[in-house]
Amino acid sequence: MPELPEAEAVMQRLRRQGIGSTIAEMHVERPKIVAPQTIDEVSARVHGATITGARRRGKQVLIGLSNGFTIRVHLGMTGDLYVVADHRLRAHTVRAWARFSDGRALVFDDPRVLGHLHVHDARELEQAIEHLGVEPLSRRFTPELVGQLAAASKQPIKLFLMDQTRIAGLGNIYAAESLWHAAIHPARIAGKLRTQRLARLRTAIVGVLTDAIQSAFAAYMRPGRFREGEAFAAQVYGRDGEPCRRCGRKIRRMEQGGRSTYYCPGCQN
């Protein structure tokens, strides 16, 4: 699930459910999740600490602790982070969990084991996230900056959008959706796009992410009760062969960087 909007929803939910809770005990089922740190190291760093806050950087969730350490979770492709009433009821795909002193537990559920969980002091944290590019929902994300970043790139625009070192948080779905909204073909070279079109793309990104966050909240805040119509309404993603909602042409699927890209051959050019 997790691109920026899903990470945001996970983070907000954690703020509600986890702040003030004290970690009594940490368990890691898969060492790979915490590598290159060790299970012992991670456990020792969170033991006895209270959760003081949560924030997000790109697709990553950062959990602040009372002892100065920060838990950094990258949700990977299938990760989810949530609080359960009792760790013994956890799903079999839970790869790590922190039992709270009140009996509840924060679990890192990641079926595909492509996510990561690390615990850092301030210096390490800074190092771990310094490579990330601009937050697309921040004031720094101006048309001028997008223009600068794109001008320096020879990549296809879709891959450019997914490059976390330039803009942090877009993945396969929302990159494709943003390009549809801006009516830009995913294979266009970023550095060749005109200022006007990049400005349109910037606006599309902000709009798509904002909408997706709303949908993600609806889906994540109410565990178990998912209502039809609350899911993000994709215009192109996964709609191969279906009609474009703008021009009616059939949405097509192509491959870029080994991933599926969906676009409308009629109005994205």
Next chain:
DNA sequence: AGTCACCTGATT
């Protein structure tokens, strides 16, 4: 700059 391996689960 582009391909592939990393893992497992859900779906065809």
Next chain:
DNA sequence: AATCAGGTGACT
């Protein structure tokens, strides 16, 4: 049984 998956990083 085979294919596909919303992400990275390590490799040509």
